[in-house]
Amino acid sequence: MNVIxxxxxxxxxLTAEKTRMDIVAQNIANAQTTKGAxxxxxxxxxxxxxxxxxxxxxxxxAGGVQVASVxxxxxxxxxxxxxxxxxxxxxxxxxxxxxxxxxEMVDLISSTRGYEANLAVVRNAKQMxxxxxxxxx
Amino acid sequence: MIDKLFNDPTYAMSKAMLDVTTQRxxxxxxxxxxxxxxxxxxxxxxxxxxxELQKQFKAGHxxxxxxxxxxxxxxxxxxxxxxxxxxxxxxxxxxxxxSNEMQYETLTEFVxxxxxxxxxxxxxxxx
Numbered sequence: 253m254n255v256i257x258x259x260x261x262x263x264x265x266l267t268a269e270k271t272r273m274d275i276v277a278q279n280i281a282n283a284q285t286t287k288g289a290x291x292x293x294x295x296x297x298x299x300x301x302x303x304x305x306x307x308x309x310x311x312x313x314a315g316g317v318q319v320a321s322v323x324x325x326x327x328x329x330x331x332x333x334x335x336x337x338x339x340x341x342x343x344x345x346x347x348x349x350x351x352x353x354x355x356e357m358v359d360l361i362s363s364t365r366g367y368e369a370n371l372a373v374v375r376n377a378k379q380m381x382x383x384x385x386x387x388x389x
Numbered sequence: 390m391i392d393k394l395f396n397d398p399t400y401a402m403s404k405a406m407l408d409v410t411t412q413r414x415x416x417x418x419x420x421x422x423x424x425x426x427x428x429x430x431x432x433x434x435x436x437x438x439x440x441e442l443q444k445q446f447k448a449g450h451x452x453x454x455x456x457x458x459x460x461x462x463x464x465x466x467x468x469x470x471x472x473x474x475x476x477x478x479x480x481x482x483x484x485x486x487x488s489n490e491m492q493y494e495t496l497t498e499f500v501x502x503x504x505x506x507x508x509x510x511x512x513x514x515x516x
Binding site for chain 1: 411414418421
C-alpha cells in the first residue's frame with residue numbers, strides 16, 4: 253500500500269526520461285569526436301523504452317517504464333575533407349560522428365516534456381493523498 | 390448498531406468509488422509514464438467493470454464489485470495510433486487525470502461531510 257498512489261510508476265518514468273536526457277547530453281558532447289576507444293568515430297546512442305509489467309499474470313495492468321536498451325545508431329557519419337586533421341586518411345578525408353544536432357534537440361525537448369508531464373502526475377497524486385488524509389477534518 | 394452507520398449504502402458506495410478513482414489514477418500515471426514507449430497501448434478502467442459496478446450498486450451491493458480484480462484493462466476505444474504504435478495522447482491523459490482528481494476530491498468531501506453529520510447526531514449539537 254502506498255500513500256501516494258502510482259508513485260513507483262511515475263518514479264520509473266522520471267528515471268527513464270532522465271536516462272534519455274543523459275544519452276542526448278552524451279551525443280551532443282561527442283558531436284565532434286572522431287576517435288573513440290575503439291579507434292572509430294563516435295556513433296550516436298539511441299535509447300529505447302519498454303513497459304515494466306505490473307505482476308506476471310497475462311493481461312495484468314501496465315506498470316512503469318524502463319530503459320530497454322541503449323544501442324548505437326549504425327548509419328555512417330559524413331566524410332569531411334580536412335587534411336590537417338590527425339585522424340585524416342591518406343586522401344585527407346575525416347570520418348565524422350553521425351550525430352545530428354537537430355535530432356538530439358528534438359529528443360531533448362520530447363524527454364523534457366515527458367519529464368514535466370510526470371511531475372504533473374506527482375503533484376496530482378500528492379493532492380489526492382492530501383485529500384484522503386484530511387477525511388473527517 | 391454502529392456497523393449500520395458505516396454500512397450506509399451511499400457511504401459504502403463512496404468508499405468503493407474512492408478505490409476505483411485511485412486505480413484510475415494509477416492507470417493514467419502508467420499511460421503518462423509510457424508516453425515515449427514504442428508500441429504501448431493506453432490502459433483505463435474497463436467499461437465492463439464500470440457497467441458491473443453500476444449493476445451491483447443498483448442491486449444494493451455497493452461493496453461487492455470493488456473487490457474484483459482486473460479493473461484496469463487496455464482501452465479498446467483509443468484511436469490515433471502514432472507511427473511508433475503508441476496511442477497515448479499526453480494532453481488527453483492530463484485532462485482525464487485532472488477530472489479524476491476532482492472526482493476524488495468530491496468523494497472525500499462527501500465522506501467527510503457524512504462523518505460530520507454523524508458527529509452532529511452523536512453530540513446532539515452543531516459543532
